Amino acid sequence: MADLSVKVAGVSFNNPLIAASGTFGFGREYNEFYPLEKLGGISCKGITPTRRDGNPPPRIAETPSGILNAVGLQNPGVDAFIKEDLPWLKQQNTVIIANTAGNTIEEYCMMAEKLSETDIDMIELNISCPNVKNGGVQFGTSCESVGQITGEVRKHCTKPLVIKLSPNVTDIASIAKSAEAAGADAVSMINTLTGMRIDINSRRPIIRNNTGGLSGAAVFPVAVRMVWQVANAVKIPIIGMGGITTWQDAVEMLIAGATALQIGTVLFTDPYAPLKITEGLNSFLDENGIKSVTELTGTVKPW
Amino acid sequence: MKYDVRQLELLSNEKIADGIFDMRLKCTDSDLKIECGQFAHVYVPGKTLRRPISVCDASGGTLRLVYQVKGEGTQIMSQMKPGADVDMLYPLGHGFNIERGKRYCLIGGGIGVPPMLYTAKQCENPLVITGFRNKDFVILQEDFKAAGAELVLCTDDGTAGEKGFVTDLLKQRINEVDEVCACGPVPMLKAIARVCAEADKPCQISLEERMGCGVGACLVCAVKVKKNGEEIMQHVCKNGPVFNAEEVVF
Known part of the structure; x- marks a missing residue:
């Protein structure tokens, strides 16, 4: 049995597999499949300052090897999360990451302040949601705005701060550098790629929001490329995600430069995927005589 | 688990x-x-x-x-x-709530008919109304009869059973039953909910929406419902697929 534990920004994870925000709610549903302590951690559903009902349905469409979604950040609000979900989550013996999304920098700061007073393990700043009218990705697409929001939130945040990056940018390495320079402890990447599907009979977009975020196996090569580029540009750790479906994908993402991983869309195909990936990863390490999973990170040998 | x-x-x-x-x-x-x-x-x-x-x-x-x-x-x-x-x-998901001693009218429209068969088996002498576009789409008639249901068939064009919509038949017979359960296209469910509200009969409807996880975690299969005077988003997979028709905001 290899050592699967990893450390990101001072936080120890039993294994590198973290449930990705938006696919896992606040954990209660998947706890009906397996104990959540089998996961390295959980990045909770994105929360906002007050309750949001989200977009009208349909909110999902299948695509070749993936899905589009536009949930629109339906959530009960930061106060309800802290009061009703966090105490239960903290009893599950796994790392709990809050994912926050606001309309303004002030809102992000306010949530960081509130969460800093709790026993949450980490805060992931969602500046990359493509499915809301205000905020979300608008903060995540220029170096200036990423630097500014990271710097401002940093002043209000005493927890390890992870910036979740959008792939809908020209140069993701520069964006990551701005986050690092402004005080981010880590980056997580990639959020979804903006996409669209149209019903050819009705000529209506399948998703009511017209566009949605593309995730699943289809985006995996894009995610690997971006993680590799960012790994070459920053010193802070990367939580890699985007279409990881098999243990081989997990190994590949680590080799590209990720220290930990998030797993999302594959849960809809197989709720047990994170457990299977962890097992496969462990076998791979054992078979190759690698003692710790951390030895894989960033070991790609580029041509 | x-x-x-x-x-x-x-x-x-x-x-x-x-x-x-x-x-x-x-x-x-x-x-x-x-x-x-x-x-x-x-x-x-x-x-x-x-x-x-x-x-x-x-x-x-x-x-x-x-x-x-x-x-x-x-x-x-x-x-x-x-x-x-x-x-x-x-x-x-959360299914139909069937109580002993009540007479139910079960209504299925098109591909909404299949779940009403297992439902009919949980009821005592239910009145089952099945509606289809035309004779080519008619299914499960013998199964409902074998389940002991009083069965009514209608098609939009009259090529099998009576010509007309399930709501026409429901209006004629609603006084014979205590409660209505239905599954089918949304316009049909909306019309059934209206008939039930006018007759002051409780009505449960099974809804459909594009779905992700199936267990209530990903929040994609949203449906707007009214609870205690407030409109909220619930989810077909976890809160439904069966909802109280009075609460659904169509």
């Missing part, structure tokens, strides 16, 4: 009407604690999303799913061969 993924052996998978297939799977008796109106989330090889299919029947070690081929996923399902293992997440 409340949820599990099971591999069920496919016993048969036959076409029973135009674009409609009847899939039967072998399951042990301990797997059969299924409420009427619940669904199975079926894994389709090569697809990212499972397909939610309502339970048509569950008895004698057999689980029965009757589904319509609508897209690529159900097309692949229709080609699955007997002997194959089908990966299923079931039973899921």
